[in-house]
Amino acid sequence: MAGRLVLVLPVLLFLLFAGRCRGGKIGVCYGRNADDLPSPDKVAQLIQQQSIKYVRIYDTNIDVIKAFANTSVELMVGVPNSDLLAFAQSQSNVDSWLKNSILPYYPATMITYITVGAEVTESPVNVSALVVPAMRNVHTALKKAGLHKKITISSTHSLGILSRSFPPSAGAFNSSYAYFLKPMLEFLVENQAPFMVDLYPYYAYQNSPSNVSLNYALFSPQSQDVIDPNTGLVYTNMFDAQVDSIFFALMALNFKTLQIMVTESGWPNKGAAKETGATPDNAQTYNTNLIRHVVNDSGTPAKPGEEIDVYIFSLFNENRKPGIESERNWGLFFPDQSSIYSLDWTGRGNVDVMTGANITSANGTWCVASTNASETDLQNALNWACGPGNVDCSAIQPSQPCYQPDTLVSHASYAFNSYYQQNGANIVACDFGGAGIRTTKDPSYDTCVYLAAGSKMSTMNSTSLPARSGSDLLPRDRCFTPMVSMLALVIAAVML
Numbered sequence: 171m172a173g174r175l176v177l178v179l180p181v182l183l184f185l186l187f188a189g190r191c192r193g194g195k196i197g198v199c200y201g202r203n204a205d206d207l208p209s210p211d212k213v214a215q216l217i218q219q220q221s222i223k224y225v226r227i228y229d230t231n232i233d234v235i236k237a238f239a240n241t242s243v244e245l246m247v248g249v250p251n252s253d254l255l256a257f258a259q260s261q262s263n264v265d266s267w268l269k270n271s272i273l274p275y276y277p278a279t280m281i282t283y284i285t286v287g288a289e290v291t292e293s294p295v296n297v298s299a300l301v302v303p304a305m306r307n308v309h310t311a312l313k314k315a316g317l318h319k320k321i322t323i324s325s326t327h328s329l330g331i332l333s334r335s336f337p338p339s340a341g342a343f344n345s346s347y348a349y350f351l352k353p354m355l356e357f358l359v360e361n362q363a364p365f366m367v368d369l370y371p372y373y374a375y376q377n378s379p380s381n382v383s384l385n386y387a388l389f390s391p392q393s394q395d396v397i398d399p400n401t402g403l404v405y406t407n408m409f410d411a412q413v414d415s416i417f418f419a420l421m422a423l424n425f426k427t428l429q430i431m432v433t434e435s436g437w438p439n440k441g442a443a444k445e446t447g448a449t450p451d452n453a454q455t456y457n458t459n460l461i462r463h464v465v466n467d468s469g470t471p472a473k474p475g476e477e478i479d480v481y482i483f484s485l486f487n488e489n490r491k492p493g494i495e496s497e498r499n500w501g502l503f504f505p506d507q508s509s510i511y512s513l514d515w516t517g518r519g520n521v522d523v524m525t526g527a528n529i530t531s532a533n534g535t536w537c538v539a540s541t542n543a544s545e546t547d548l549q550n551a552l553n554w555a556c557g558p559g560n561v562d563c564s565a566i567q568p569s570q571p572c573y574q575p576d577t578l579v580s581h582a583s584y585a586f587n588s589y590y591q592q593n594g595a596n597i598v599a600c601d602f603g604g605a606g607i608r609t610t611k612d613p614s615y616d617t618c619v620y621l622a623a624g625s626k627m628s629t630m631n632s633t634s635l636p637a638r639s640g641s642d643l644l645p646r647d648r649c650f651t652p653m654v655s656m657l658a659l660v661i662a663a664v665m666l
Contacts, residue, residue: 194464196515197224197246197481198502199434200234203488206505210237213485216507217243221515226433226481228288230271239278246283246433246481247272249304254287254297257304264307265314273315281321284308285433289328289368291347298350301325305357324358326366326433329412332419338472339400341415342422355425365425367416368434368483371408371456375447382408384447385601388437389459391554392603403471409435409460410470417472435460436483439510441496448496451596454511457482457502458593462560465517512594536620537590537600539582540607548582551602555585562588565618572618583613584620591621 200213207213214237217225226246227234238245249257256263272281286305290298305323312318329335331351333344343351358365375387385393389407396405405411413430420428437456441448460480462468469476487501487510503509539548556563565572566581573581586606593599600606614620 194467194477195224195479196222196461196464196517197226197244197479198222198485199226199228199436199481199483200485201228201483201488202231202234203490204486204505205490207486208505208507210234212507214238214241214243216503217241217485224479224481226283226285230267232271232275235271235275235279235281238280239275242280244280244282246285247281248285248288249308251287251290251293251295251297254290254300254304257286257307258300259303261307261310264304264311268308268311268315272321276317276321283322283324285324285326285366287325289326289330291331291344292328298347301350302353302357305354309357309361318361322363323361324363324366324431325354326368328368329370329415331367332415335412335415337398337400338403338405338411338414339398339418341418343419352423355420355423355428358428359425364429364431364479365416365420366431366433369409369412369432370435371412372437372447374408374412376445379447384452387447388452388455388598389463390455390598390601391551391559392601398471401472405471407459407463409463413478414470414472417470430478432478432480434483435480436500438496438499439487439501440499442494445494445496448499450511451594451598453500454513454594454596455598457513461513461515461517466560468558514592534622535595535608535610536613536622537583537587537595537606537608538613539579539586540605541579543605545578547603547605548578551605552578552582552585555582555589555602559585559589561585561592571616584618587613587620 198217200217208216210231210233213234217238218241222243224244224246225238226248228248229250230247235245235247257267275281286308287297287301290301305325308323309318312321312323331343331347332341334340334342355365357363371382371387375382375384383393384390386396386406387408389409391406393406396411397403398405403414405414413432416430417426420426420430437453438445438448439450439453460482464478464480467475467477469478482502484500484502486503486505487499489498491497501510502513539551543551555561563581563585564570566584567573572584582605586600586602590600590606590608597608600608612620612622
């Protein structure tokens with residue numbers, strides 16, 4: 171009997187875990203519309219140093235593709251809108267492109283996606299009718315090379331492809347795009363490809379600050395909830411609302427099984443005088459919270475716990491981009507490869523706020539609970555910090571160094587400061603709806619040590635206050651627990 175179990179168990183484990191709980195992926199967009207950027211080889215080294223595994227580029231520049239050879243970085247390459255006519259008109263054009271631009275470098279360079287066209291509905295020249303024919307020709311070329319099941323084809327879109335996005339349940343595609351949208355969606359389903367969309371909560375806030383709060387755009391725990399009147403779903407951030415508006419639009423056309431991939435999202439680090447939200451602190455806050463949201467498989471209200479892949483825009487500031495000031499300042503790094511602000515790519519809350527050049531947060535500051543805050547506000551903020559905020563609150567549990575004094579203000583102060591420090595010690599991270607205040611006096615006492623700038627953050631799972639109920643399990647817990655139960659049932663069956 172034991173022998174049967176030994177033989178069967180590895181197979182069972184593979185079947186149970188393969189394809190499950192892989193977690194959402196975080197990538198970065200490598201735009202090159204600048205004249206001061208480092209060479210592709212140096213960029214590839216930077217990517218590896220940051221442990222970034224997924225990169226999107228907007229063309230098939232040979233120098234860039236070669237730079238990522240043997241790096242284990244998965245590359246998303248693009249067919250620019252300017253090439254769509256040639257790709258749609260002639261299969262031989264596509265075959266030649268594949269032969270010259272992809273095949274010589276694959277699989278040493280791990281090209282996994284090809285985007286055919288980018289935000290075509292925003293293009294000044296109407297090329298949307300060319301997208302699907304071009305996609306089909308690229309698919310045919312890949313099939314001839316035996317790569318159609320290894321490289322996925324899709325096309326990226328802006329949120330402007332919707333005619334309505336609020337409330338999310340009323341999300342609907344613009345009917346004027348139906349002529350190319352429906353065949354494209356059919357192509358995606360047939361080839362198990364994702365619907366790719368570029369989402370920018372920053373623009374929702376910038377264009378309508380009276381209707382979209384900064385906290386709501388930044389994933390702040392103190393944002394005011396928005397309730398969808400049609401579904402009753404509660405939204406705590408703009409990103410989720412935008413993703414779900416796409417989901418409901420797809421569902422309205424009977425394409426609800428399509429996976430959504432966010433191929434651009436980010437926040438500008440600098441803007442014009444009127445772009446008050448474009449700051450390094452806000453950019454750091456948005457991208458940090460976005461990474462956590464993705465890595466923790468938080469999902470969205472319409473699809474809770476569902477993984478989603480996101481590419482952060484962008485690796486560098488791009489000084490040749492036209493438009494307002496913010497258009498040139500979405501970067502994570504300066505051309506000299508120093509950080510514009512620190513960013514934890516793991517999403518596990520282990521930011522070292524002393525790393526990275528030109529960090530905007532001030533050293534020597536802590537965040538504590540305000541004595542003027544109500545008990546309700548403090549308790550709600552404490553529960554959030556020790557739960558979704560991903561703070562390790564084990565130190566304020568009974569018999570631990572920071573449990574005494576056993577007061578709400580003391581416990582909240584410890585949790586607030588931990589969240590503040592692991593988010594780069596920026597002002598927004600100490601807000602907590604007015605329940606938190608910054609101080610230059612170290613609140614540490616006895617053996618209770620408060621984290622400070624430069625401290626290494628714990629990567630332990632948070633200890634929530636109060637304990638989570640079954641419905642409050644983290645997404646990874648929700649994924650793992652049923653698999654353990656299934657495994658137990660299967661083992662029992664084998665032993666009979």
